Amino acid sequence: MSVIIVLIGFSLLIAIIFLILFIRAVKSGQFDDKYTPSIRILFDDEPKKDKDKKHGSS
Amino acid sequence: MNSTKEKLLSKKLICYHCGDECPDDKIYIDDKIFCCNGCKSVFSILNNNDMCTYYSISNAPGINKKDENKRNYDFLDDPDVKTKFIDFRDDKISKALFTIPQMHCSSCIWILENLNKLDEDILSSQVNFLQKSLSVTYNNNTTLKKIVTLLDSIGYEPLLNLEEKRDSKNDKEFRKLYYKIGIAGFCFGNIMMLSFPEYLSISPQDSSGLDTLFNYLNIFLSIPVFFYSGSEYLISAYKSLKNKIVNIDVPIALGIIVLFLRSLIEIIFFSNAGYLDSMTGLIFFLLLGKLFQTKTYDALNFERNYKSYFPLGITIKKDNSETTIPVEKIEVGNRLIIRNGELIPVDSVLIKGNGTIDYSFVTGEALPIKKEQGEVIYAGGKQTGGAIEIESIKEISQSYLTRLWNNKIFSKQKEMNSISLANYISKYFTFIVLGLAIVSSVIWMFYDTNTAMNVFTAILIVACPCALALSTPFTSGNALRIMGRNNFYLRNVDLIEELTKITDIVFDKTGTLTVSGKSNIKYEGMELTKKKKILIKSAVRNSIHPLSKIIFDYLEGEYIITEKFDEIAGEGIYTEINGSTIKLGSLHHVDKEKFEFSGGSSVVHCSINDEYIGKFIIQNFYRDNLSDLAKELKEKYSIHVLSGDNKSELENLKKFFGNDSTYLFDQSPQNKLDYIAALQNVDKKVLMMGDGLNDAGALRQSNIGISISEDKSNFSPSCDGILEAKSFDLFTQFLNFAAYSKKIIIASFIISFVYNFFGLYFAISGNLTPILAAILMPISSISIVIFTTTGTNLYAKKRGLI
Numbered sequence: 001m002s003v004i005i006v007l008i009g010f011s012l013l014i015a016i017i018f019l020i021l022f023i024r025a026v027k028s029g030q031f032d033d034k035y036t037p038s039i040r041i042l043f044d045d046e047p048k049k050d051k052d053k054k055h056g057s058s
Numbered sequence: 059m060n061s062t063k064e065k066l067l068s069k070k071l072i073c074y075h076c077g078d079e080c081p082d083d084k085i086y087i088d089d090k091i092f093c094c095n096g097c098k099s100v101f102s103i104l105n106n107n108d109m110c111t112y113y114s115i116s117n118a119p120g121i122n123k124k125d126e127n128k129r130n131y132d133f134l135d136d137p138d139v140k141t142k143f144i145d146f147r148d149d150k151i152s153k154a155l156f157t158i159p160q161m162h163c164s165s166c167i168w169i170l171e172n173l174n175k176l177d178e179d180i181l182s183s184q185v186n187f188l189q190k191s192l193s194v195t196y197n198n199n200t201t202l203k204k205i206v207t208l209l210d211s212i213g214y215e216p217l218l219n220l221e222e223k224r225d226s227k228n229d230k231e232f233r234k235l236y237y238k239i240g241i242a243g244f245c246f247g248n249i250m251m252l253s254f255p256e257y258l259s260i261s262p263q264d265s266s267g268l269d270t271l272f273n274y275l276n277i278f279l280s281i282p283v284f285f286y287s288g289s290e291y292l293i294s295a296y297k298s299l300k301n302k303i304v305n306i307d308v309p310i311a312l313g314i315i316v317l318f319l320r321s322l323i324e325i326i327f328f329s330n331a332g333y334l335d336s337m338t339g340l341i342f343f344l345l346l347g348k349l350f351q352t353k354t355y356d357a358l359n360f361e362r363n364y365k366s367y368f369p370l371g372i373t374i375k376k377d378n379s380e381t382t383i384p385v386e387k388i389e390v391g392n393r394l395i396i397r398n399g400e401l402i403p404v405d406s407v408l409i410k411g412n413g414t415i416d417y418s419f420v421t422g423e424a425l426p427i428k429k430e431q432g433e434v435i436y437a438g439g440k441q442t443g444g445a446i447e448i449e450s451i452k453e454i455s456q457s458y459l460t461r462l463w464n465n466k467i468f469s470k471q472k473e474m475n476s477i478s479l480a481n482y483i484s485k486y487f488t489f490i491v492l493g494l495a496i497v498s499s500v501i502w503m504f505y506d507t508n509t510a511m512n513v514f515t516a517i518l519i520v521a522c523p524c525a526l527a528l529s530t531p532f533t534s535g536n537a538l539r540i541m542g543r544n545n546f547y548l549r550n551v552d553l554i555e556e557l558t559k560i561t562d563i564v565f566d567k568t569g570t571l572t573v574s575g576k577s578n579i580k581y582e583g584m585e586l587t588k589k590k591k592i593l594i595k596s597a598v599r600n601s602i603h604p605l606s607k608i609i610f611d612y613l614e615g616e617y618i619i620t621e622k623f624d625e626i627a628g629e630g631i632y633t634e635i636n637g638s639t640i641k642l643g644s645l646h647h648v649d650k651e652k653f654e655f656s657g658g659s660s661v662v663h664c665s666i667n668d669e670y671i672g673k674f675i676i677q678n679f680y681r682d683n684l685s686d687l688a689k690e691l692k693e694k695y696s697i698h699v700l701s702g703d704n705k706s707e708l709e710n711l712k713k714f715f716g717n718d719s720t721y722l723f724d725q726s727p728q729n730k731l732d733y734i735a736a737l738q739n740v741d742k743k744v745l746m747m748g749d750g751l752n753d754a755g756a757l758r759q760s761n762i763g764i765s766i767s768e769d770k771s772n773f774s775p776s777c778d779g780i781l782e783a784k785s786f787d788l789f790t791q792f793l794n795f796a797a798y799s800k801k802i803i804i805a806s807f808i809i810s811f812v813y814n815f816f817g818l819y820f821a822i823s824g825n826l827t828p829i830l831a832a833i834l835m836p837i838s839s840i841s842i843v844i845f846t847t848t849g850t851n852l853y854a855k856k857r858g859l860i
Contacts, residue, residue: 004268008275012248019244026236032229036187039164040171043115 075101076213077118096123100212104169107176112169119165121213129210133371133382134203142370143202145193151181154202156192156209156216161185170214177208192216220385221366235352239345242287245279246338250832252276256331257829273325273332280334284318288341304485306527312488313522314341320515333519336831340524343839351531351538351551358780360549367419367438367751368403368454375447388450397445404437404450405457411446412602415439419750421702424568424577424678425660426604430627438751443602478555479803480530484523491521498822509824516826520817524835525810525842529803530555533846537799540854545782546792553778555803556762557796560745562737563691564756566730567701567711569749570766572678573783579612583664583672591615593666597633597640601625605662606642609674630662641665660706678707680714683787688714690790696742700725700733702752731755751775791857802849806842813838 025031071080074090075097085092087105092098100123104112112119133139146153161170166185170192173183179200184193192214194205209216252272295311298304314337321332371382375393385403388394393409396402402415413429420438429435435448437457454460495517502510534551541548548554565571586594596617598606603625622634630643641648641664648663649670660676691697697719699711705723712721722733730748734756737744746753746760749767754775757763765774768783781789817834820826854860 005271008252008271011251012275015244015248019240022240023237026233026240031233031236033186033188036167036185039167039187042164043168044111 072118073097073120073122074113074118075120076122077120078122094123096213099123103176103212109169109172109175112165115165115168116163119163121160123213129207129215130373130380130382131203131206131210131371133384134206135201136384136387138386139370139384140202149198151195151197152202153193153195154205156194156206157190158192158209158214158216159190160214161187161190161192166214169212173205173208176212177204180205218370219366220368220370232352235345235349238287238290239342239349242283242338242342242345245283245287246335246342249276249279249335249338252279253331253335253828253832257832269331270329273329276332276334277322277325280318280321280338283338283341284314287345288314291341291344304488305481306484306523309484309488309491309521309523310340310344310527312518313524316515316518317522320519331828333828333831336519336828336835339832339836340522340839343524343836344527347528347531347535347843351535358547360777360780367401369401372403373397386454388454390450390453392450394448394450395445396441396448398441398443400441402435402437402439402441402448403457404454405452406435406437406448406450408433408435409447409449411444413441413446414443414602414604416442418568418574419752421752423703424572424574425676428603428627442604478530478552479800479807480526483807484526487521487523487526491517494521494818494822502824506824512826513822513824516821516824517818519831520821520826520834521814522835523810523814525813525838526807528839528842529806529810529846532843533799533802533806533850536847536850537795540850540859541792541795544788544792544859545785546779546788547781548779549777553762554796554799556743557745557793558800559743560695560762560793562696562698562742562744564698564700564730564734564737564744564746564760566746566748566750566753566756567678567699567707568703570747570753571684571699571711571714572680573768574749576679577608578677578679579608580675580677581672582675583670586613586672588615590666590671592617593635593638593640594642594664596620596635597623597631597642600633601631601642603631605660605674605676606631608676609642609662612674638667641668677710680710681783681786685714687787687789692716692719694793695745696720698722698733698737700730700756702726727752727755731759734759747781749774788859791859795853795857795859798853799850802846805849806846809845810838810842 071083071091072078073080073093075092078093080091080093083091085095085098087098087101090101092101097120100120104110143154143156144152145155158170161167167187170185171183173194174180177196177200179197181195181197183195185191186193196205206216206218252275255269255272291307291314292311294305294307298308317333317337317340321334321337324330324332368385370385372385372388373380373382373395374388375395380395388404394403394406408429408431410431413433413435414426415429415435416426417423417436417439418426419440420436426442427439434451437454437460495514498517499510499514502513531551534554537554538548538551568574591613592615595610595613595615596619598610598613599617600620600623601607618635620633620635624632626632626643626647628644630641630647633640633642642662645661645663648665649668662674662676664671664673688697692715697715699715699719699721701707701721701723702725703723705721708721708723712719715721722729725733730753734744734746738759738761744760745762745764746756747764747766748754748757749765753763753765757765757775757777762779763777764779764781765777766781766783766786767774774780813834817826817831820830851860
């Protein structure tokens with residue numbers, strides 16, 4: 001049964017790691033703006049100097 | 059919005075940049091047409107920098123730049139002004155924060171985050187779309203002025219007004235709440251896991267001492283929840299007891315403390331499982347409710363004062379050249395240049411040009427006021443028409459508009475004097491539960507002293523009003539969200555309940571019931587032939603009187619340019635065209651025989667060759683759907699209309715609101731404030747709806763002040779809610795919705811009482827086991843959350859609000 005003590009220790013340790021990661025995420029401002037990043041990720045990278053297709057379709 | 063733009067695209071000439079209709083196709087680059095040179099220049103800037111991705115993300119995303127004035131930003135070199143924007147600065151780089159209300163789509167985000175392609179001294183830029191803010195990091199080779207000029211050149215001029223820098227206190231509060239929820243959730247989950255043997259009723263013999271270890275781990279995990287996550291409930295309860303008030307936090311704190319202490323005693327002295335899973339779960343759910351109700355509208359500011367109405371910089375004339383200085387540094391005797399649409403920041407004397415000053419925002423007068431050279435112009439008006447030159451006679455801190463704001467109502471915090479339903483009930487609830495706990499433990503004393511103590515604590519635990527505390531935040535929070543989706547933005551959730559208590563509604567007229575800057579014109583008299591139309595139109599063209607302008611816009615057709623023109627101030631105009639004499643103005647001016655005491659200045663009589671033709675009646679333009687709205691409102695509430703304007707509109711207003719409503723005209727801001735205070739003195743709950751600075755005091759005095767705004771990013775005075783003009787007709791719906799929300803809250807109270815009775819039965823009979831508490835509490839909380847949110851959503855769906 002003593003293996004359970006080790007397992008409990010591990011599970012708590014992992015949970016605490018997640019808690020610390022969560023607190024770090026909040027601290028770094030990830031929860032301050034919950035909208036803009038969702039749009040930012042949709043922007044394509046710029047095609048490198050493609051003179052023929054200058055301004056895209058609209 | 060984009061779909062309507064696309065529809066138009068097929069038929070009309072649409073500006074490639076801003077999507078507005080183009081008058082012709084004279085302004086173009088390649089195959090792209092622009093409505094104005096401003097739009098064209100923005101396009102060429104972007105095109106030259108290979109930044110046309112801007113146009114492919116959203117359709118015609120640009121901001122119209124009709125006003126081509128190259129603005130002068132010299133005032134941004136002033137060190138005092140700089141500190142308003144610069145957050146951080148060292149030897150090499152600086153970081154500045156701007157508010158850009160124009161941003162509206164993903165293209166805006168894209169271009170604002172790619173500013174470094176336009177100026178290599180800009181290192182990076184980041185947008186917060188909900189706050190409409192842009193943070194720019196730049197190296198010190200460039201200046202704040204250059205960055206603002208660049209932003210202006212692509213159509214994103216930052217908000218430059220006197221308002222204080224946005225404080226980041228709110229962000230910190232939010233982060234704290236996330237920490238608390240994170241920790242409470244973590245501990246709650248682990249305690250639940252460690253309580254599993256208890257749930258499965260594994261007896262202590264089998265577990266070989268593991269249960270003791272688990273229990274002590276639980277204590278260890280619950281300590282941060284009790285002392286950190288739950289601290290605000292304990293502190294709030296302590297504060298309210300100190301003020302001899304029992305609010306909703308008192309029974310909650312009582313429940314938390316009893317849960318914690320009883321669990322400690324059970325575990326340490328009796329080696330039993332405690333109720334720590336229930337305690338941490340309770341705090342976790344309460345905090346979630348808190349997160350749900352702290353929906354705030356970041357981009358809106360409910361605390362604005364006159365300062366945000368003032369521009370930051372002003373053009374002055376110095377040694378025959380124009381420059382800009384910060385508005386706060388205007389001295390007496392400075393020559394200021396005010397262009398069309400610009401605000402007059404200080405009391406001044408008109409030196410040059412024709413002043414047509416629009417005071418609708420400050421005084422409520424619907425029509426602009428004409429000012430002659432040498433006349434004093436009070437601060438707060440907006441010049442309409444050509445540029446004028448004025449000389450300041452006061453400093454900004456002593457101007458009329460600033461003094462308006464020194465009323466003591468603005469210095470004190472607006473307090474909620476009414477108690478919310480939850481707090482009202484919890485007062486009785488606490489005493490009943492305490493009474494019940496004492497009585498039943500005294501009765502148990504006679505049978506079993508041990509059980510008596512258990513029963514006492516069990517009652518306090520099970521009666522902890524978790525559901526009671528959750529029903530208001532979830533119902534009102536959801537209602538607030540739904541209203542926000544319909545362009546009605548309330549400052550906080552408590553106002554939903556306040557809305558249901560309103561007995562009187564006070565309206566301002568100009569800009570609230572009417573649309574500012576728009577007027578209805580009606581002609582009465584002889585038929586206007588084409589020739590007469592041309593004559594009248596030519597006559598009014600010379601006059602800069604606001605009424606003349608309205609008539610000029612009203613009459614279609616051509617006009618003749620004429621030199622023979624005379625304007626008699628306060629009377630009217632006199633023109634000779636091709637041998638005909640045209641007179642327009644007061645009845646007395648048009649026809650010497652007749653004389654009339656004018657009821658208002660908005661009737662223009664007209665005669666041609668001394669023959670009376672007819673009159674133009676200029677009326678306010680009332681909002682669409684006002685009549686429907688008025689009909690519904692006057693059934694339930696007493697309506698009052700307070701106007702800063704003259705009473706020429708009385709008859710029209712009566713058509714909407716009937717004879718029973720109160721109408722008062724020529725009201726100063728102070729009058730309005732006093733009127734509302736008088737209503738409140740006879741125990742009326744007043745909702746004030748206004749728009750301008752002249753209503754600011756009244757909005758503040760009223761129980762709920764709602765400011766109506768054509769565009770939510772526009773200036774609105776400090777208030778409790780902002781209603782966008784396009785949702786004006788939904789206003790009764792919002793009031794009904796608030797009333798319905800209150801019913802849902804009451805219903806959920808009843809549900810939570812049912813759970814409490816059920817729990818109390820076990821508690822009084824001494825059978826409350828930890829597992830029962832751990833089941834009962836989450837179930838009651840979750841069912842309340844589901845009931846309140848679906849209840850409000852269903853109602854909103856039925857009424858078409860979502």
